[in-house]
Amino acid sequence: MTALLVLWLAAAAAPTADASALATPPAAAAKPSEPAPTADPGARAEQASSLYLAGDNEGAARAWRALVDEGWESAGLHFDLGNALLRLGHRGRAIASYLRALRLDPGDADAQANLELARAQNVDRLVGEAQPPLHVRVLARTPDGAALALFGVSWSAFWLLLWLRGRSSRSARHWLGPAALLAALLAVGGGALLAGKSAERRTPSAVVIAPATPVREGPSRTLKPAFELHEGTTVQVLEAQGDVARVRLLNGLEGWVASADLEVV
Amino acid sequence: MTGRATLLLAALLLLPAAAGAAGMAISASLDRDEVALDELVTLEVRVEAAEAPTLSLPTLGFDFDVVSRGSSRSTSIDMGGGAGLKVRHTFVFQFGLRPRHTGDLTVPAVEVVAGAARGETQPLSVKVLAAGSATRAPGRAGPPVLGFPGFPGFPGAPGGAGGGGQNGGSSRAWHGWERDLQLSVEVDKTEVFLGEQVTASVWVLSPVGVAETGNFKPPAYDGFWTEQLELPREPIQQIRKKDGLALRAYLLQRMALFPTRSGPLELGIHSVDLLVRVASDDAFYPFGDVQRVSRSSRPVAITVKPLPRGAPAGFDPVNVATATLSASLSQKSAAVGQPVTLRLVAEGEGNVKAWSLPPLPALAGTRAFLPTSSDQLAPRGVRFAGSRMVETVLVPETPGPLVVPPLSWAIFDPRAGAYRELKTPELRLEVTGGATPSGAAGLSQNTLFPGLRPIRPAGPLARATAPGTPWPVWAFLIGPVAAFLVLTGVDRFREHRVADGGARRVRIAGRVARKRLAVASRLLSGADGAPFFAEVERALIGYCGDKLGRPATGLTRDELARALAGSGAHVTALRALAAALDACDAGRFGGAVAREELLALAGRAMAVLEEVHWNHPGGGA
Structure with missing residues (x-):
């Protein structure tokens, strides 16, 4: 099982090729390691919010976009940028921003609501669009970090429990074995999520x-x-x-x- | 001629035809000798043969349309006469014939082939009168059907229609049910307006039970738009009386037909195959029989009148209906840019799917998308009905009241036989102000989005991972495995050391003791002699403890000597050890012993002790 998991996750860990060839997202343009040109990005985000509340949607969008281009991100930042873009009439870019917010926080109800609002004006009505299967919906609702954490913790726990089982008394082995099995199953689940996420990255x-x-x-x-x-x-x-x-x-x-x-x- | 006389005539016609081959007997008969043009006459051909025969009705000079066919087979076994066992098969074929014209017509000879045997019937004559003429009805004699025995007026009932045994002949010769079994197409109207509904019901009328229907073939319904009203999975049965005879009526299909052109139209011939249950008239064979027959309907003529003159302007001939029209807006007020849906609904009876609702005129200051149409069909009994809804999405582009003018829909109401003009009320929508451009920037479109959830604090910002950056999956994968291997290795090493500890101590005891003596020699010249003596004693006692496998500190000299002797030490070694330890004590507490001398005694004791063959705990030196 371990060998299969290793092979599977090795494939998952492979860097994405196709997506990088189409590097149009703003975040892709800047290297995350580059330092911010000015100080505190949080303060700049607040300034952008003030512009937005004052009705200067373009100024707000420009400021938020600059932060994103510099490699900063949060669900809130993408959400706010989406709102400004939507008000500016850039519905497609706004939808992309909401999707980024949801990628970082799949449970973001605000982003989901505004995304649906923006999509309601879509001209294209896809015929034969099917409800995504369960695993796709689970994948969409799971943040990247959660998938990594699930796999990392359960995988580590599996090996730790194996080690403890090897040096524990006979009575302790009775519960350490099932616990290790449970950890292995969780690791497989986490690995599956990671593999799915990796596939998503390859076909963004x-x-x-x-x-x-x-x-x-x-x-x-x-x-x-x-x-x-x-x-x-x-x-x-x-x-x-x-x-x-x-x-x-x-x-x-x-x-x-x-x-x-x-x-x- | 009475009905009895007719049947006697039929019996006379049952003369055996000259069979073309031995072993086959053929006879043919008509159930009547006089028939009207709109009636049917039944031709029955009876064949006794060893094999199933095939019949070929003539085509040339045949003045009849075959509207039904049926066949049955019976087998009799004759054991009398000393001729041994004789099996006879009797095949009976019935054809329902409709004459094509009046006059004295002849049913030509019918060729019969059964295996190698070949023969033909004799020609039969029938007089055909004009349609609607009164003719002698064929007799009915106790139909052998699975009916309702004892039920007055129903086939099979004593004294019922036709009366049992009235023909006085054998019941075997009676096949009235074949004639009364019909496929009938009934229409509610034979004269309608163009586009007006005609309801056509297809029935099987049968004096016997119908077990199964199949291979139902409706015509093409040329000139009609058709809509299904009923198509029962299982035939729906009713009891009807026709010409005093109770019949079972099975509904096969009910259609709503909408003529698409005026003039004379015809519903073509429908046909169906049936399995009927016929009771046995053989006292020695009480079980019923199932026979397969086919039936065809007669064409039905329908006259379609054109719509009357005086149609209102904009009338579309597809709008023949008894209907109502309504219109509504999805909301009473909206902001500029907010979509609003205008719904136009026509509801009523008629060809709903063909209705053409009035188009929406151009509305100033409003963008209208292409309308979408949806139908809800809800037949009311035998009338085709439902509603058609046309939805148009309007996007107001300027603030102020938006007025949708009354929409007019001209229809022809076939019930009233007149045109009507239906109108919707005027609809008003309050459009609130649109977005104002942001003053300073002046660049924003600032489109309003009602329901847009407001912005919020961006929260803690984090560095985004660049696309394509691989996840640290290898670290996640390898880290725990490596830690497991390291920890397990450490455990194994410790276990190994614990398991090997005794022997190892015995093995290196001499080396350790000499190291301590070397340390003692470095303390030889020290001002304080205590560390020197302590180190010498530790070297000797430690050596003994390692060899014994347990601590030797605290043992008396006698206990130590006994333990060493038990482990294999000889007397010489014990004495040398005792001398060195005594000298050490003397030096430590009395100071009478020279340090160099003690060091020499200790060295000698070590040398002798190392020559001992120790047997405990390691067993080796």
């Missing part, structure tokens, strides 16, 4: 930010568009080639769109 979600973008059956722009996507529609990025990306809709339809018309979540 993206949001259409252009008012309309043609979808073609191949990467060549000379091909006749098969259909059109509109702002706010969420897609999965399967691969990127140059300035085009192959995407899949939630109902399974696939095609190639211009990368510039997408913002990766």
Whole structure:
């Protein structure tokens, strides 16, 4: 079991390739190690909030975006930026911001509500869109840190319990064995979550930010568009080639769109 | 000619035809010799043969339409006459024939083939009168059906319709049920307006029980828009009386038909295969029989009148209905940019799916999306009915009152036979002010989003991980495993040391003692002699303890000597040890012994002790 888990998680730990080729999210532009140009990012976020409350949505969006570009993040920051972008009419970018907030805090009811509000104006109505299966919903509701923690703690506990069992008395072994088994099961569960998260990273979600973008059956722009996507529609990025990306809709339809018309979540 | 005479005539016609081969007997009969153009005559062909025969009705010179077919088979075993066992199969075929024209018609000879045997019936004559003429009804004699015995007026009842035994002939010859078994298409109207509903019901009328229906083939309904009203999974049975005879009526299908063109139209022929349960008329075979028959309906003519003149402007001929029209807005007030839904609902009887509701005119200051339509079908009994709803999303772009003018829908009401114009009331929507551009920036669209949850403190900010950064899964994977291996290794090492501790101490006892003597020699010249003497005694007692496998400190000299002797030490060694220890005590407490001399005694004692073959605890030196 251990060997399988190791192989599985080794695959999960592999760095993502396709997503990096389509590095359009703002956070991707800046290296997290770069120091902030000015002091306290918290104070700058508060200043941006003041601008927003004063009605200067563009100024607020610019300030929040600068923080995000410098590599700072929190669910609240993405949420606030989403609100400003939504008020500015950048619905696609706002949806991407709300999705980032939800990625950091899947239980964020405010972000979920505003996301639904923004999506309510989507032009595209996907035919045949199915309810995501249970494991996908569990994956979406689990933060990355929680998945890592679950795996790390249960995996460590498993080996610790094994070690204790080896040096404990016969009576203690009776409960240490089942406890180690439970820890192993939790480790498998955590590993599955990590593998799922890793798969998500390899095929990241993206949001259409252009008012309309043609979808073609191949990467060549000379091909006749098969259909059109509109702002706010969420897609999965399967691969990127140059300035085009192959995407899949939630109902399974696939095609190639211009990368510039997408913002990766 | 009475009915009895008719049946006698039929009996006379039951003359055996000349069979083309030995072993086959063929006879044919008609159930009547006179028939009206709109009536049926039944041709029965009876064949006695060893194998199942096939019949071919002539096509040339055949002045009849075959509207039904049926067949049955019976087997009799004759054991009399000293001729041994004789098995006879009798096959009976019935054809329901509808004459094509009046006059004296002839049913030509019917060819019968059974294996190698071949034969044909003799031609039969029948007089065909004009449609609607009174003809002699064929006799009914105690129909052998699975009916309701004792139920007056129902087949099978003594004294019921037709009366048992009235023909005086054998009941075996009576097959009236075949004639009365019909597929009937009933319409509620034969003259309708264009687009008006005609309800057509397809019934099986049968004097015998119908066990199963299948292979139902409706016509193409050319010239009609069809909607299903009823299609029972199991035939629905009713009891009906027709010409004084109680019949079972099974509903196969009920349709709503909407003519799509005016003029004479026809509902074509429906057909169905049936399995009927027929009672046995054989006293020695009381069980019923199941027979397969097929039936076809007659075409039904329908006259479709065009819609009358004087249609109002904008009338669409598909809007033939008895209906109402209503309109509503999803809310009474909205902000600029907030979508509002206008619902237009037409409800009533008619061809709901074809209705064309009035379009929404362009509304100033409002953006309208393409309307969507949905139907709710709810037939009312035999009338096709329901509602059609058209929804249009409106997005007001300017503040102020938004007025949706009355919408007019012209229909033709077939019940009243007149056109009607339905109107919706005027609808008003209060549009509140739109967003104001942010003064300082002047760049924002600042679109209002009612229900948008407000911003909140960004909370503690953290450094984002760059996309593509691998998770520290390897550390998570390897760390606990490495810790486990290290801890287990340490445990094993300690266990090994504990397990090997005694022997090791015995093995290195001499080395340890000499190290201590070396330390003592370094203390030789010290001003204070106590450390020197203590180190010499520790070297000797420690050596003894290691060899004994237990602490030797605290033992008296005698106890130490006995323990050492028990472990293999010889007398010489014991004496050398005792001399050295005595000298050590003397030096420590009296100071009479020279330190160099004590060191030499201790060295000698160690040398002798190391020559001993120790047997406890390690067993080796």
